[in-house]
Amino acid sequence: MSLDTLPRRAPGVALDRGQVHAIAACYFVASFAALGLPPYLSEILPGLGDRDGHWAGLLYIAPTVFTALGAPLWGRLADRFGQKRLLLRAQLGLTVSFLLAGAADSLPAFTCALVLQGFLGGTFSATNGYLAAALDGAHLSKALTLMQGSARAALVAAPILVGALSPWIDPHRQYLVMAVLPLTAAVLLGFLPEPTRQAATATATATATASRAGVRAERAGDPPGSLKLLYTFEFAFVFATVISFPYLITLVHERLPGAGAAVAGILFALPHLVYLVAAGRVHAAVQARPRTGLALGFALVALGLAGHAPAHSLPAFVLTRAALGLGMTLGLVCLAVLAAEAARGRAPGRMFGTRETVSKCGAVAAGLAAALVNSSGGPAAPVVTGTVAALAAALLALLTRRSTR
The missing domain is CATH 1.20.1250.20 (MFS general substrate transporter like domains)
Incomplete structure (x- = not known):
């Protein structure tokens, strides 16, 4: 980009x-x-x-x-x-x-x-x-x-x-x-x-100013730079997307018996390729309204994940993976915009270190959940679980978007 x-x-x-x-x-x-x-x-x-x-x-x-x-x-x-x-x-x-x-x-x-x-x-x-x-x-x-x-x-x-x-x-x-x-x-x-x-005194002044504004922010809803919401969305997004990774190849081979390893690998990589192609344009479109874009991103992730369950042909898998990729692109770009807003007036190392921890916890939770539901419901169960998580996060993003208008 x-x-x-x-x-x-x-x-x-x-x-x-x-x-x-x-x-x-x-x-x-x-x-x-x-x-x-x-x-x-x-x-x-x-x-x-x-x-x-x-x-x-x-x-x-x-x-x-x-x-x-x-x-x-x-x-x-x-x-x-x-x-x-x-x-x-x-x-x-x-x-x-x-x-x-x-x-x-x-x-x-x-x-x-x-x-x-x-x-x-x-x-x-x-x-x-x-x-x-x-x-x-x-x-x-x-x-x-x-x-x-x-x-x-x-x-x-x-x-x-x-x-x-x-x-x-x-x-x-x-x-x-x-x-x-x-x-x-x-x-x-x-x-x-x-x-x-900035000098420590300047940071302290910014922190004190933010504290004095805390009551007003709470009444108006969570501000755009809120760390609490940023970390919540980060965890939910990583969980919803990563949970489909571990057993995707198994699901593809189950639904498309004639597909070779190369086809399965391309399907696995397709959402990431969509990001590489579309991220720059998406950033320009959502920069002024990241909460709206994030809600749409979660909705598309849910749509893409839900499409895996009934998919039994290569075109169906391509469409569902492309939808997941577009949702992933919207989500990652909007989270970047929200993180940039949250970084203002804050120590960046601590903030991004904590964000990394939240992200990794989401990935670990997704891996454990995928293993658990796969053992009881088969390779389609993780994408269903991810669909539920993405829909819940989309609803939260919509509610918080309205509260900050």
């Missing part, structure tokens, strides 16, 4: 378009191993003593859990010691954990490496905190939308690359190769400026 030249945010250091794109590229390359290798855990674990890959499900979410635990701590340290330093720490933390994972020769050692990957990583919240310290308003929400685009692109491309390399390099040892990526990102980020935050 296009980013205009970004204005100076006194007394901080603003980032121009090229620098924001460089940050997005660094996040993209650092995400490769984190997103591309976990789908191959069932192939990695037999070589570490887990012959049947029983631990694959638990290890899949281990980095997510420890990212959620570590993000608030790293966010507070970023506000204290500088956003750039903690972003570099996150990239170097990924480098170390990937090297340990690639060199591990036992299941306990590999598990410890994945735990460290989660705790020492957190590049998404660190990147967002860095951006929020330098940008504001629409420029920040555009940058956050671009970061989500980097994540979607890595989610699509990384598993394909890992699979293509597998005949020559075992997926386990690919961790060693992929460690070069966050290390390279850290070197590139070292050339970017360190954004400075």
Whole structure:
């Protein structure tokens, strides 16, 4: 998506378009191993003593859990010691954990490496905190939308690359190769400026002003910059979308027996491809009315998920995945706009660290719920559960939109 030249945010250091794109590229390359290798855990674990890959499900979410635990701590340290330093720490933390994972020769050692990957990583919240310290308003929400685009692109491309390399390099040892990526990102980020935050007295003044306005805000409804609602929507959105991921391939093969792995993979990636194509236009459309766009996004997510249950043909799956992708695009972009509003007058590290924790908790809850309902209702049950969650969130977004007019 296009980013205009970004204005100076006194007394901080603003980032121009090229620098924001460089940050997005660094996040993209650092995400490769984190997103591309976990789908191959069932192939990695037999070589570490887990012959049947029983631990694959638990290890899949281990980095997510420890990212959620570590993000608030790293966010507070970023506000204290500088956003750039903690972003570099996150990239170097990924480098170390990937090297340990690639060199591990036992299941306990590999598990410890994945735990460290989660705790020492957190590049998404660190990147967002860095951006929020330098940008504001629409420029920040555009940058956050671009970061989500980097994540979607890595989610699509990384598993394909890992699979293509597998005949020559075992997926386990690919961790060693992929460690070069966050290390390279850290070197590139070292050339970017360190954004400075407003003095503590200015922050305290803003906080006091917000407190005095609290009673009026409560009477008028939750303000657009409310953290409570932002975190609620974040959790609900991640839960509703991620719950369809674990058993989608199984559902496709059940409904489309003749479909090969390539077709299933394309269907899995389709919503993320929709985001890459449409995010820029969607941002321009919803920037002034993010609550309305968020409600529509949740409604489209519900429609897309609900369409999975009766789908029994390839065109039906393509339509439902496209609807889910459009809903995902609206949701992610509107959440970026709301996060940019909420970041005004707040310490960015702590806010985005907490947001990361909420997001990861939503992903873990979605994974556990998917496993639970799949065991009792089959591979279509997770999408039905996600439909209910998305509809409830759409209703909440509509109600809060009306209360803030």
